[in-house]
Amino acid sequence: MPQELNRPASELPTQCEFLVIGAGPAGSACARMLALAGRDVVLVDAQAFPREKTCGDGLVPDALAALQRLGLRETVMARAQKVSHARCIGPSGGAVEVPGEMAVLPRRLLDEILCRAAVNAGARMFAPLRFVSVLQDEQGRVMGAELSSGEQRCELRARWVVLATGAAAPPLQGADLAHRRSPSSIALRGYFELPGLEAELSQLNFVWHPRISHGYGWIFPVGAGVFNVGVAILDSHNVEDERGQRGMKNLNLRHLFAEFCAIHPLARKLVQEGRSLGELKGAPLRCNLDGAALGRPGLLATGEAIGSTYAFTGEGIGKAMETGIHAAEVLLQGQPDAELLQAYAARLELLRPRFQMYRKATSFNRYPRLVDLVIWRAGKSPRLIQSMAGILNETRMPGSLLSWRGVKRLLLG
Template sequence: MNSDHAAQVLVIGAGPAGCAAAMTLARAGIDTVLVDQSRFPRDKVCGDALIPDALRALDRLGLAREVLSVARPLQRMRIFAPNGSHVELGGQLACLPRLRLDDALRGAAVAAGARFLAPLRLARFMESDGALRGACFKVPGNRAETAIRAELLLLATGAASAPLELAGVCERKEASGIAVRGYFRSETLARELDALCICFDRSICPGYGWIFPGPDGVFNVGAGYFFDAPRHPAVGNVRQVFASFVERFPLARRLLAEAEPLGQIKGAPLRTALKGARLARPGLLVAGEAAGSTYSFSGEGIGKALETGMLAAEHAFGFFSGKLTATTFGPAYEQSLAEALAPRFAAYETAQQWLSYPAACDFIAARARRGRYVKAQLEELLAESGDPGELFSWGGLLKALAA
């Protein structure tokens, strides 16, 4: 091995969950090493939208003002139904490419005192008496290994199944969904469009496409769908879903015709609904998208990744402060996730089932335009101040019809 390191906590993965955990731990005086397989700044396939839960999580970390100073602030979201009609929802929103967001989070973790090491690719875990006690990494282009020993490990490596398998916590290798996106610049359209746009086109249901205006006249344009939905899009793979979205949605068609493309269209898998992996084992907690922290139905994951990272850090701190033991900190973390987040994730799964059908999308959009009840329910879902089950149920739809 070419070098060895030791820490109280080793955080693997420097996305939102890993950085939130490393930052929280370092601020509490816990010796923390944060590693990632990529040099920063690095790109990450994502929609880049920061909805209220992400902004609240950034505020808890003390980073909301910094992020909003470089993001594009937005005050509305437009949701287009399969029949072409749309609903406009109000809310505090923003958009910032993950290239910049993740680097800001990483920088804040380092400023808090975490040691950042990259690029290091996870090779294997070190185990003792049934508990994980560290990990070995390979440096790209170097046959030697770097070993990092730690009392606790946090795994925040995103949707890839390989790290979960190496840790012995993978319960499902297949992803929950898949998405592609590209960047395009148009100063003209940037002046015209000031809302996050989501399109549930009939040809791509239960998937959807999006156009999110970011800073500097750059738009994030993408599409995706979920494998867990009761039906799949009429078109084939996810790139065909993207092509169909661009062809059929006038705003997307205009944008790609007029705008300057910036780089290639890229795709990535999604893990949703807090499913697909055990969330803890002796010596290890799993956070972020590795834990399935992306929502079904909406595909939003940044806010919940940040929340799970902070929650994992709080339980790690509980271990070091003596409030939790080596045998109780994992179950306590799992219970906290179940109590704090699982009910909402289950409700979003239900919403995904309903919105897999174009007729249901059209009905909800029509009722939102004609009455305050449904629009208020959708705005509460966007702000996370309401229960998705209030609307997406037979009782909720009957109430929507009556309202």
């Protein structure tokens, strides 16, 4: 018999061993790993599942690797639209195709598979149930959480709490982990149906252009003539307006989306001739493995809550699951608080160099014409395409190409 996804708050126990808050990729991955080890896990989410999550829905190789570790790769791939290349399109219309095993699956479906897998492994899921703040003992050690369901408040004590609440700032503040409220980036997407474009748009399409400076536009094929179309502004809290003022106040994603449609014929065709499947929706991203503390005694934070999304590309599903798995593995070692927190920090430190390179690479989004240079060079050099595939597959560090030294090397041939 299928296990229940959204148990009512009235059935919430008063205590558990592990309380995982947030049932996105990070929280569900963590809860599944803990439950597979036979541990007592409660998973809660502010929204009843299945639910929408504003996303491009692209699964790049690190996501498929994390799904493999969770034992869910085949289940996901059976439902997803498979993709064999990322197509990078420059301002002059040229393109380079970077090979890699990838897929597209709407988050409503992906996240349902993930949290159902946690529940099937033995986690008990309660939703809708919102995290309000942590409970702490006299020494300040976290020992559970205060949760709310409508007007009702309840408390759940736990040996360890895992916060996996994504890019929202209030939960980080409620756990006293936030270093900053503002997100790192913002993005907006819509779904459009236009059968007949599948052959032309069978890849993950990324488009750079001066009119969408500081970011890029994308078109990802969802299958059955449906496409996820969107725009992202990366490193948005550092974008300067004409008067040199930094911040997001003057950024308008809808305007940027219109610009994307103006400069890219296939985006325009989809939006003008296709059927819109719902509103355009925007959402924040937290990147660079910063912006929040990784935890404190009794509490680990994981996924986008700790900035596990890549700054240059805005991809984060894979690293959300990966950091959730790290959190579970460290918790299963059962060390004393200080050692456990240190072990978690040490694992994330190993991921940091790649995050730092992607952070530096966000400056390239200000110079979209560089993509034309890469495309021109790639046309002459299969080795360059191999390098790009290595970066996509994470067998190679991005700094070899996505750095000013890398650009200089390209220019000098």
